[in-house]
Amino acid sequence: MSVILRQVRESDAAALSEIYRPYVENNTATLEYDPPSAEEFADRIREISAEFPYIVCEYDGETVGYAYAHRYKARFGYRFCAELSVYVREDYRRLGLGKRMYRALIELLTRMGYRNLYGTVTDPNPGSFALHLGLGFYETGREHSAGVKFGEWHDVVIFEKLVGTHERLADFRERPLTVGELGGEYAALLSRA
Numbered sequence: 001m002s003v004i005l006r007q008v009r010e011s012d013a014a015a016l017s018e019i020y021r022p023y024v025e026n027n028t029a030t031l032e033y034d035p036p037s038a039e040e041f042a043d044r045i046r047e048i049s050a051e052f053p054y055i056v057c058e059y060d061g062e063t064v065g066y067a068y069a070h071r072y073k074a075r076f077g078y079r080f081c082a083e084l085s086v087y088v089r090e091d092y093r094r095l096g097l098g099k100r101m102y103r104a105l106i107e108l109l110t111r112m113g114y115r116n117l118y119g120t121v122t123d124p125n126p127g128s129f130a131l132h133l134g135l136g137f138y139e140t141g142r143e144h145s146a147g148v149k150f151g152e153w154h155d156v157v158i159f160e161k162l163v164g165t166h167e168r169l170a171d172f173r174e175r176p177l178t179v180g181e182l183g184g185e186y187a188a189l190l191s192r193a
Contacts, residue, residue: 050180120159
């Protein structure tokens with residue numbers, strides 16, 4: 001068994017959109033209703049990976065999962081917060097791949113200077129609840145009946161993990177690094193993950 005974590009490439013769009021498709025069509029892990037096309041997925045990859053880590057998991061040379069971070073909220077005052085997402089192909093779940101990718105994201109985001117990390121989980125989702133709690137996140141909020149899918153209303157649970165200090169900023173314009181500013185440390189960390 002060979003597991004490799006690497007940076008996403010735009011050419012991964014078709015494979016990743018197929019991993020994501022069952023989450024859209026068959027369950028409430030995402031509240032998205034229509035699976036994005038490979039072209040739309042490529043646009044998402046370009047937009048997100050310009051600033052945030054976006055990881056692909058290969059298992060024996062086959063693309064079986066991905067994880068990424070993205071902006072938690074749009075306002076500049078939230079710039080030290082990031083939200084994490086992870087998706088694993090159905091036939092590769094329960095092998096610890098999601099946890100491995102999440103750990104790598106957490107380490108990358110911490111090195112980039114993020115202070116607060118979030119996971120937003122539709123309830124019920126026992127696997128995602130266990131992942132977050134097992135990695136030191138805690139439930140910090142619940143949006144009651146905030147999402148609807150397949151005709152049913154669902155709570156959305158916010159998990160939070162503090163990974164940095166919250167001292168007063170010397171420069172109020174300070175911000176976390178982008179993946180480009182992280183440089184070779186990105187690939188080096190993934191090679192050890």
